[in-house]
Amino acid sequence: MRCTHWRRVPLDLAREARQKSTAPYIDRAVQCQLSAHDEGEHFGLLTDAGAYGTALWLRWHETNETELVVLPDCPVAAPGPDGEGCCLFADHPEQHTWEDTPREVSCTS
Template identity: 75%
Template sequence: MRCTHWRRVPLDLAREARERSDDTCIDRAVQCQLSAHDDGRHSGLLTDAGAYGTALWLHWHGTDDAQLVLLSDCPVAAPVSDGEGCCLFANHAEQHTWEDAPEEIPCAN
């Protein structure tokens, strides 16, 4: 299940994202792309229109100021033939976007 947190994109970061990516339509708000999580560190995709294999992300933690970060795409695709790629960034927390997890995640304790 996807995280339901949204964050309004600060105007200065939206402008910076446009300048860095040449993408003229940066959304005014982004939804966290991670699977549902409890740690309060959210990541929303601003644009992947920049350099190949990278994307600009908005990171925020609770109500703290959001940060603009340039990250490489997650290289992990689903382990099946024609497996779909992951829509997140390299070394992200939580699950890959192609991981549908109907069963409970095992407890780490």
Template identity: 70%
Template sequence: MREAREKPAVEHVDGAVQCQLSAYDDGDHFGLLSDTGPYGTALWLRWGGASEAGLVVLPDCSVAAPGPDGEGCCLFASHAKPHTWEDAPEETPCTS
């Protein structure tokens, strides 16, 4: 986490960061900053709820859509459902 804060993938964070969760209670929002993290992780901006805005490094969600060519979820492990492929199958994949 310390390394992520010292070397962020972006030089500044502005209002363009949007919450990637389609469903959440009155908890935190999460906006993806960089998906190039090591060991299946990504750098996220977390804000709202009971916490202040801050950077967090979270492991990738390992759940994929059913079937042999199932698209992987573009969120982090233990996120609130639905997975990205359940929520908006008509959108382009996160790897585009």
């Protein structure tokens, strides 16, 4: 199951994300993309329109500030010739997105 935490994207971070990427629009709020977890930081995808092989993420913790981070894509795909790619970033905690089924949303949502 996917983590159900949402975070509103601060205006200054949304502006910064647009400057660092080619995305014309950044969502006002993002949902954590990780599998459900009880502790640690949450990661919401802002846009994958940054430099090739990277994406802009919003990182937050219950009690801490929200941060904009640029992270490389997770290189681990599901086994098999048509293995689905993982939607998360390299060295992420929790499962790869393709391990977490059923998945309600695609990577690009």
